[in-house]
Amino acid sequence: MTDGEKITIEYDDRTVRWFTLATVFWAVIAMLAGVYIAFQLNYWQLNLKLPWLTFGRLRPLHTNAAIFAFVGNMMFAGIYYSTQRLCKTRTASDLLSKIHFWGWQGIIVAAAITLPLGLTRGKEYAELIWPINLAVVAIWVVFAVNFFWTLVKRNEPSLYVAIWFYIATIVTVAMLYIVNHLSIPTSLTHSYPVFAGVQDALVQWWYGHNAVAFFLTTPILGIMYYFIPKAAGRPVYSYRLSVVHFWSLVFIYIWAGPHHLLNTALPHWLQALGMCFSLMLWAPSWGGMLNGLLTLRGAWHKLLEDPVLKFMAASVTFYGMATFEGPLLAIRGVNYLSHYSDWTIGHVHSGTLGWNGFMAAGMIYWLVPRLWGTKLYSTKLADYHFWIGFIGILLYVAAMWTSGIRQGLMLNAVNEDGLGLKYAQFVETLTGVWPLLLFRSIGGTFYLIGFLLLVYNVVMTIRAGSPATSRQEVVSWNAPEPKARPKLMEFIEGDPFAATIGIIFSASIWMLGGHVVEWIGLGLTIFFSVIAVRRFKKDTQFWVDWYDRLSENWMPFTVLALIAVAIGGAIQIIPTVTVNRAHNIEDRIQKLYSPLELAGRDIYVSEGCYNCHSQMIRTIMPDVMRYGDYSRLGESIFDHPFQWGSKRTGPDLAREGGQRSNTWHYNHLINPQMQENSIMPPYPWLEEQKTDLKALPKKIGVLSKLGVPYPAMTKHEIQQHAIEQGMEIAESMKGDGVLVDHESKMVALIAYLQKLGQSEEPGDNPAEAAAAELTAQLEAAREAKAQITLSQQP
Amino acid sequence: MFHRIDYEQWTSLVPFAAFFVTFGVFVYFVVRAVRLSRKEAEYMAQLPLQEKPEFKDSDQ
Numbered sequence: 001m002t003d004g005e006k007i008t009i010e011y012d013d014r015t016v017r018w019f020t021l022a023t024v025f026w027a028v029i030a031m032l033a034g035v036y037i038a039f040q041l042n043y044w045q046l047n048l049k050l051p052w053l054t055f056g057r058l059r060p061l062h063t064n065a066a067i068f069a070f071v072g073n074m075m076f077a078g079i080y081y082s083t084q085r086l087c088k089t090r091t092a093s094d095l096l097s098k099i100h101f102w103g104w105q106g107i108i109v110a111a112a113i114t115l116p117l118g119l120t121r122g123k124e125y126a127e128l129i130w131p132i133n134l135a136v137v138a139i140w141v142v143f144a145v146n147f148f149w150t151l152v153k154r155n156e157p158s159l160y161v162a163i164w165f166y167i168a169t170i171v172t173v174a175m176l177y178i179v180n181h182l183s184i185p186t187s188l189t190h191s192y193p194v195f196a197g198v199q200d201a202l203v204q205w206w207y208g209h210n211a212v213a214f215f216l217t218t219p220i221l222g223i224m225y226y227f228i229p230k231a232a233g234r235p236v237y238s239y240r241l242s243v244v245h246f247w248s249l250v251f252i253y254i255w256a257g258p259h260h261l262l263n264t265a266l267p268h269w270l271q272a273l274g275m276c277f278s279l280m281l282w283a284p285s286w287g288g289m290l291n292g293l294l295t296l297r298g299a300w301h302k303l304l305e306d307p308v309l310k311f312m313a314a315s316v317t318f319y320g321m322a323t324f325e326g327p328l329l330a331i332r333g334v335n336y337l338s339h340y341s342d343w344t345i346g347h348v349h350s351g352t353l354g355w356n357g358f359m360a361a362g363m364i365y366w367l368v369p370r371l372w373g374t375k376l377y378s379t380k381l382a383d384y385h386f387w388i389g390f391i392g393i394l395l396y397v398a399a400m401w402t403s404g405i406r407q408g409l410m411l412n413a414v415n416e417d418g419l420g421l422k423y424a425q426f427v428e429t430l431t432g433v434w435p436l437l438l439f440r441s442i443g444g445t446f447y448l449i450g451f452l453l454l455v456y457n458v459v460m461t462i463r464a465g466s467p468a469t470s471r472q473e474v475v476s477w478n479a480p481e482p483k484a485r486p487k488l489m490e491f492i493e494g495d496p497f498a499a500t501i502g503i504i505f506s507a508s509i510w511m512l513g514g515h516v517v518e519w520i521g522l523g524l525t526i527f528f529s530v531i532a533v534r535r536f537k538k539d540t541q542f543w544v545d546w547y548d549r550l551s552e553n554w555m556p557f558t559v560l561a562l563i564a565v566a567i568g569g570a571i572q573i574i575p576t577v578t579v580n581r582a583h584n585i586e587d588r589i590q591k592l593y594s595p596l597e598l599a600g601r602d603i604y605v606s607e608g609c610y611n612c613h614s615q616m617i618r619t620i621m622p623d624v625m626r627y628g629d630y631s632r633l634g635e636s637i638f639d640h641p642f643q644w645g646s647k648r649t650g651p652d653l654a655r656e657g658g659q660r661s662n663t664w665h666y667n668h669l670i671n672p673q674m675q676e677n678s679i680m681p682p683y684p685w686l687e688e689q690k691t692d693l694k695a696l697p698k699k700i701g702v703l704s705k706l707g708v709p710y711p712a713m714t715k716h717e718i719q720q721h722a723i724e725q726g727m728e729i730a731e732s733m734k735g736d737g738v739l740v741d742h743e744s745k746m747v748a749l750i751a752y753l754q755k756l757g758q759s760e761e762p763g764d765n766p767a768e769a770a771a772a773e774l775t776a777q778l779e780a781a782r783e784a785k786a787q788i789t790l791s792q793q794p
Numbered sequence: 795m796f797h798r799i800d801y802e803q804w805t806s807l808v809p810f811a812a813f814f815v816t817f818g819v820f821v822y823f824v825v826r827a828v829r830l831s832r833k834e835a836e837y838m839a840q841l842p843l844q845e846k847p848e849f850k851d852s853d854q
Contacts, residue, residue, distance in 0.1 A: 085845045160841040226842050234840035243827035251816050271811045277816075472845060500822075504815055564819070571808055
């Protein structure tokens with residue numbers, strides 16, 4: 001095939017159809033799960049005393065289904081459709097497309113089975129167990145190969161901005177996913193993350209925040225930049241603005257993760273970084289929103305009759321609202337009130353229901369008639385969908401905003417003398433927001449009903465048509481020979497690149513260097529700046545070419561995008577991982593979990609308790625008044641994974657240990673409603689199921705490898721210690737008439753809850769001190785067991 | 795909370811360094827985008843609208 005030759009392209013729309021149908025199917029599942037768990041918060045009886053239907057296990061199913069199944073499939077449908085058209089070529093490999101599709105659905109099914117079974121890593125949006133994680137990575141690689149191979153085969157020299165957003169998505173999600181899922185398995189279904197405590201918290205929210213950025217935002221922005229012009233029949237308002245939007249978003253977003261950890265034990269410099277970059281995000285986000293909306297200039301009248309544009313315009317508006325609210329919530333003072341409250345839930349849902357959900361609906365209504373070669377079955381039904389869904393979102397977010405602010409104010413309210421809390425019982429605040437939680441559930445139901453109208457509309461449209469194939473005549477274009485194309489070295493040796501690196505390097509010396517060195521750095525910065533300006537004046541075209549070639553050459557573009565996002569992560573994570581370690585702790589260091597307490601912790605994670613209970617007393621007065629002294633960084637330094645949480649539907653548990661008796665915990669877990677108005681589900685199966693004590697030696701071995709300073713113990717010792725401690729706890733409850741198996745999960749969980757918040761002075765060798773403390777504790781348990789045995793002898 | 799080690803000195807500067815590096819890159823791309831030629835910007839903006847399918851038929 002030679003350049004300029006006319007060829008006919010037959011697009012692979014079969015893959016797009018499959019992903020579109022999968023989007024519709026999984027959207028319903030995700031929304032059903034969401035509505036169900038929302039009602040559970042009003043009517044705890046809906047937990048049905050079944051382990052796999054509790055809020056703690058279903059909430060991860062809901063979030064994973066919404067993010068990876070619903071938006072994931074939608075994203076793939078949009079990317080496969082638009083990339084082929086923008087590159088004027090068929091997707092590189094039908095086989096890879098098939099592997100991608102079926103592999104992704106297999107992953108979703110595996111997640112839908114394992115999460116209700118309580119198989120989880122205990123990190124939000126990163127709950128899937130390690131074998132599924134490996135499958136995700138493999139399938140993502142298949143997708144990436146297929147995508148980049150398509151770019152290589154393209155017949156269009158320029159890469160439209162939507163493709164840039166897709167590239168950023170592919171490389172960044174890969175990086176985020178791999179780093180946050182680094183784990184060491186202890187069995188086929190269980191693993192411990194390599195990071196612990198504050199390190200794990202930082203990595204988790206670097207991932208969690210950017211999962212929103214690069215899974216729920218950048219690909220959808222790419223879809224926006226493709227489908228809105230298509231639907232409106234006019235080009236994007238400003239291509240220049242889209243360029244600025246892309247680069248600023250990619251550079252800034254990656255830094256903002258720590259705003260999820262404001263006022264916590266996270267080092268202050270990271271909190272400052274997270275807040276500053278979050279505020280900076282206002283500009284690119286609103287630039288993108290305005291660009292999307294202004295694309296409709298001159299076509300506003302179409303909104304009245306075209307449901308596609310209606311959904312897309314509303315979607316972009318919700319994007320603007322959510323991205324205004326996000327930085328607002330990232331201000332430390334606002335976060336003081338909003339964090340751990342429903343306000344965050346409202347924020348997230350204005351993004352997922354409004355931005356993602358409505359863009360998905362608009363795209364589906366646009367795609368389905370074209371993919372099946374017919375007209376949309378009913379525009380009127382689509383209109384109903386829009387208005388019912390719109391009212392649903394408004395009800396949802398308004399209820400959550402009100403609930404969050406009300407609960408936040410109630411939790412922080414103090415008596416007139418300022419010495420005590422006005423609402424001392426956490427449950428009082430929960431009762432205060434009960435009607436708002438119900439409004440949220442109703443709003444969610446409205447949204448689901450609207451989406452079911454889409455399902456009906458799609459089914460009827462498909463029945464009226466048949467799968468269609470789209471062909472297009474294009475002018476062939478072969479990428480120039482490598483000699484003529486810019487190589488990586490050419491970029492590195494080029495003046496723009498060299499001057500930029502020189503400026504960054506010397507400015508770093510200037511800022512970070514000592515007395516003399518900083519002056520050298522300043523001199524070098526001026527030198528490289530002068531060089532850059534002179535070269536720019538002398539050879540402007542070279543600079544222009546440099547960028548133009550970049551926009552046509554996916555390889556260096558991808559490398560640059562990866563560097564852009566990797567810098568943000570590295571500057572935050574590397575100092576945290578190297579500095580914030582146990583041997584540097586001065587203040588307090590966590591006492592090690594005994595084998596039984598560790599087993600109890602795994603049960604806590606498995607039941608998803610972290611979905612409602614935090615373990616982080618913030619550095620704010622109301623938190624300290626309610627829960628005790630603020631949490632120190634060292635107090636969770638050995639926690640794999642960290643359990644700081646992100647939402648308090650129940651009270652914080654950071655200092656729960658020792659506050660109540662074992663019997664109280666037993667009674668509470670069997671019947672949480674012993675506390676009036678509690679909405680916590682009961683956990684009767686914990687009494688019936690046995691703790692897997694045999695797994696403990698492997699688990700402790702893995703934790704030791706990860707740096708938890710466990711003293712040397714044999715397998716037998718580990719299991720024996722667990723049994724002895726279990727007997728001690730079971731024995732302690734006998735006097736209250738509670739007879740429970742000492743090997744039951746109930747006893748292990750109680751052991752863990754009683755350990756929460758226990759720490760000690762680190763001394764000169766914190767790790768040694770922690771190990772010695774555990775050895776003493778185990779000895780004490782052995783003695784207690786001996787006394788129990790003695791007292792039982794006739 | 796931590797031993798006063800050298801790391802702390804430079805980590806406190808990280809937010810500033812990060813801001814200036816990022817802001818510099820941002821300014822560069824703003825300048826570059828503004829200088830994008832009208833012809834090229836228009837061509838790029840039209841890319842999604844270039845698809846004119848010849849015909850569609852049944853896939854089965």
